[in-house]
Amino acid sequence: MSFSCFGDSIDRLIDRLKKLPGIGEKTATRLAFYMLNSSRKEAEELAKSIIDVKEKVSCCSVCFNFSDSDPCKICGNERRDDKTICVVEDPADFLAIEKTGKYKGRYHVLQGVLSPLDGISPQEIRVKELIERLRGGKVKEVIIATNPSVEGEATAIYLAKLIKPMGIEVTRIAYGIPVGGDIEYTDMDTLSRAMEGRRKL
Amino acid sequence: MPLYRTDAIVIRSMDFSESDKIVTFFTRDFGKLRGIAKGAKKSKKRFSNTLELFSYISLLFFQKENLGLARVNNCSIIKAHMEIYKDIEKMAYGSYFIELINELVGEREKNNEVFNLLVDSLSMVNGDKLGEEIARIFEIRLLSLVGYQPQLQGCLTCGHRLSNGEMFWFSSVKGGIVCNRCSHGQGNLSPISPGTLKILLLARDMDLRKIHRLIFSKQALMESKDAITNFIQYQMGKEPNSMKFLKKIHGLS
Numbered sequence: 314m315s316f317s318c319f320g321d322s323i324d325r326l327i328d329r330l331k332k333l334p335g336i337g338e339k340t341a342t343r344l345a346f347y348m349l350n351s352s353r354k355e356a357e358e359l360a361k362s363i364i365d366v367k368e369k370v371s372c373c374s375v376c377f378n379f380s381d382s383d384p385c386k387i388c389g390n391e392r393r394d395d396k397t398i399c400v401v402e403d404p405a406d407f408l409a410i411e412k413t414g415k416y417k418g419r420y421h422v423l424q425g426v427l428s429p430l431d432g433i434s435p436q437e438i439r440v441k442e443l444i445e446r447l448r449g450g451k452v453k454e455v456i457i458a459t460n461p462s463v464e465g466e467a468t469a470i471y472l473a474k475l476i477k478p479m480g481i482e483v484t485r486i487a488y489g490i491p492v493g494g495d496i497e498y499t500d501m502d503t504l505s506r507a508m509e510g511r512r513k514l
Numbered sequence: 515m516p517l518y519r520t521d522a523i524v525i526r527s528m529d530f531s532e533s534d535k536i537v538t539f540f541t542r543d544f545g546k547l548r549g550i551a552k553g554a555k556k557s558k559k560r561f562s563n564t565l566e567l568f569s570y571i572s573l574l575f576f577q578k579e580n581l582g583l584a585r586v587n588n589c590s591i592i593k594a595h596m597e598i599y600k601d602i603e604k605m606a607y608g609s610y611f612i613e614l615i616n617e618l619v620g621e622r623e624k625n626n627e628v629f630n631l632l633v634d635s636l637s638m639v640n641g642d643k644l645g646e647e648i649a650r651i652f653e654i655r656l657l658s659l660v661g662y663q664p665q666l667q668g669c670l671t672c673g674h675r676l677s678n679g680e681m682f683w684f685s686s687v688k689g690g691i692v693c694n695r696c697s698h699g700q701g702n703l704s705p706i707s708p709g710t711l712k713i714l715l716l717a718r719d720m721d722l723r724k725i726h727r728l729i730f731s732k733q734a735l736m737e738s739k740d741a742i743t744n745f746i747q748y749q750m751g752k753e754p755n756s757m758k759f760l761k762k763i764h765g766l767s
Contacts, residue, residue, distance in 0.1 A: 429609035432755035434762040
């Protein structure tokens, strides 16, 4: 329990805020005082938006992204390309790719990666649902955009082994040197993959 | 603040706050060690891909006192074990090894032999040897090295020695084998043939550099799995996550 001298309601707010990721005692106290000093309207809006998120946002039944509606805006958008599906680990990765504006196809959110240490097997993530989607026959290419970590890589290769026999092209996002990077300081592994994945100018 | 250098294998890697990682290493000179790598998530230049699971690295770290998290200063890769994550089953076996180390070895207990065992086992998984065989070898050797060695040479109750042709029973509760006569009235026993016992003893005592030549028969694999893997679960008090994972992927195919 924290040092208490403000009375129960402030302490309770601080305690609640402390539970949020990346927020410690000091930040929680600062946030609590900010809320205390802000107008009633502002506080109500914050409370309402938190409740809204919990009540309205659910999982899209097609791509398993977070969404207000089902199917979500992207799955419901007829102008997007039905022939490609981009597979990502979680909604944050979806957001990053969508922000680039380069990709016009559909998405599939796995909601995790395979991880033996955490006991996360193919049944725990949305693999079965992806395979079901592919059975429709519309899809020509699956782009696997999991993280280039050990788990992400293992998941990518596992999915490729499952999907290739269905006659669908499976591609992996490229590895390489970041824009503005420096070849001299790039690690050997990334550099050798960048050489392998080179392309014609 | 002294600076240390040692060989290490990454056995757990966890995101921490905005851009840091808390990494558990199994090191040659300091045993199991937890350290914080500042900026590991953001700066690809500093740690690049050295802090990935299974990486065999040369680790440089600071340590204030003998307690708490070490501060990872620099890492360079010795071996990356790239083949492991190209195959989900290999990855599951590799994870099983590091999970057992995480569970059965205490923090800061230096054990050079366990370290060599882990390095060699991971490099075998990275090669062509059957994962299941490596797992059995790893289990029996690890148990002996950390002080849980099961008795496999003769009956625990009457001392009856291992001889040709006679079946024995393995008891997880007793931590060893019992002969047919002494097995009556005891629950939770799994049968184990003399052939299996012999190969387990070989796997335990053979020179690690030659161990890749050892080949288990199908029966030996099954019997030793029933006995030793269950014994480990009995000692740990739970089923390792990576074991559950293996069962599930075997169930799928």
